[in-house]
Amino acid sequence: DSGVTQTPKHLITATGQRVTLRCSPRSGDLSVYWYQQSLDQGLQFLIQYYNGEERAKGNILERFSAQQFPDLHSELNLSSLELGDSALYFCASSTGQGGYEQYFGPGTRLTVT
Amino acid sequence: GENVEQHPSTLSVQEGDSAVIKCTYSDSASNYFPWYKQELGKRPQLIIDIRSNVGEKKDQRIAVTLNKTAKHFSLHITETQPEDSAVYFCAASMPYNTDKLIFGTGTRLQVFP
Numbered sequence: 001d002s003g004v005t006q007t008p009k010h011l012i013t014a015t016g017q018r019v020t021l022r023c024s025p026r027s028g029d030l031s032v033y034w035y036q037q038s039l040d041q042g043l044q045f046l047i048q049y050y051n052g053e054e055r056a057k058g059n060i061l062e063r064f065s066a067q068q069f070p071d072l073h074s075e076l077n078l079s080s081l082e083l084g085d086s087a088l089y090f091c092a093s094s095t096g097q098g099g100y101e102q103y104f105g106p107g108t109r110l111t112v113t
Numbered sequence: 114g115e116n117v118e119q120h121p122s123t124l125s126v127q128e129g130d131s132a133v134i135k136c137t138y139s140d141s142a143s144n145y146f147p148w149y150k151q152e153l154g155k156r157p158q159l160i161i162d163i164r165s166n167v168g169e170k171k172d173q174r175i176a177v178t179l180n181k182t183a184k185h186f187s188l189h190i191t192e193t194q195p196e197d198s199a200v201y202f203c204a205a206s207m208p209y210n211t212d213k214l215i216f217g218t219g220t221r222l223q224v225f226p
Contacts, residue, residue, distance in 0.1 A: 002156065033213065043157065043202060043216045056213045090156065100145040100212050104156040 003027065004093050004105035012111045018079040021108045023091030025072055029103075031055070031096030032074040034066055037088040037107075049074055050096045081112045115140060117205050119217030126193050127225055134220045136203035137185045145206035146179060146186045147214065152199045161188070193224045 003026035013019055025032050034046040045058035049068035060066075063081075068074040078085060088109050092102040116139040126132050138146075147162035163170045163177045163186065170177050174193075179186040190197055200221050204214040 002158075031212065042218045045213060045216070048213050056207075058213075088154075094212060096212060100206050100214065101147065101159060101162065102214060103159065104149075106156050 002103040002105065004091060004103055006089075006091050006105035006108050008108060009106065010109050010111075012113065013081060014113055015081055015083060017081050017112075018077065019081065019110065021076040021078070021089050021091075021110075023074045023076070023093075023105055025074070025091075025093030026103055029093035029095055030072065031094045032068055032072070033092045033094075033102060034060075034074070034076050035090045035092065037090060038084075039087075043090070046076070055096075078110070083112050086110055086112045115207055115215045117203060117215045117217040119203050119220060121220060122218065123221045123223070125223045125225065128193060128195060130193055132190045132193055132197070132222055132224075134188045134201055134203070134222070135185060136187070136205075136217050137183075138205040138215070139184070140205070140207065141181075141184065142209070143205040143207065145214075146177070147204050148175075148177060148188050149202045149204070149216075150199045151202065151219075157202060190222075193222075195224050195226055198222060198224045 005024045007022045030051045033048045036044045046060040048056040066076045088107045090107045092104045094102045118137045144165035149157035150160045151157040176189045200219045203217040
């Protein structure tokens, strides 16, 4: 167990809908990262937050947004869902202070039908 | 630009043999290089990492070597076992105002009994 939690574990929804994925980082970690992993693909970096502020952006679609709250948990919002958005979404956390080690949560498997 | 190349994409070995996976990074300022193991449907797990001030690091059957001049690093697994079968990802740090990681595309390792 990495100490990073994600909910829900599975999510099935229809095209055009909107969903919210939630992540709680390890105790003491200030940075949260979101990744998308499609079937048999690599880890696509979406976005990073550090202590409530956006720090780095990757290949995140305009239909996707994220935020990090004062208690440091983060939410990834996916809207106008398409079939191609079906994937595993991982959250990872790190201290955010040059430590670099990232610890991943168990992921949320999103299926868009 | 930010890039990490990883080879091979698939690797099959007999139980007891060694396995080597190689990665090349593009940014000479990268100074942290982790390796993750991901079993099917599970989270990526950090298995070993190395920082730029060290040339080699070992942990039981796994080792990582780093050549900063050539900008490449490798994962070595000795005496492979069937439970080593997984996808392995290398990564390199991007230190500019962020501690995000750039991941390689992954290597699927299969160890046959």
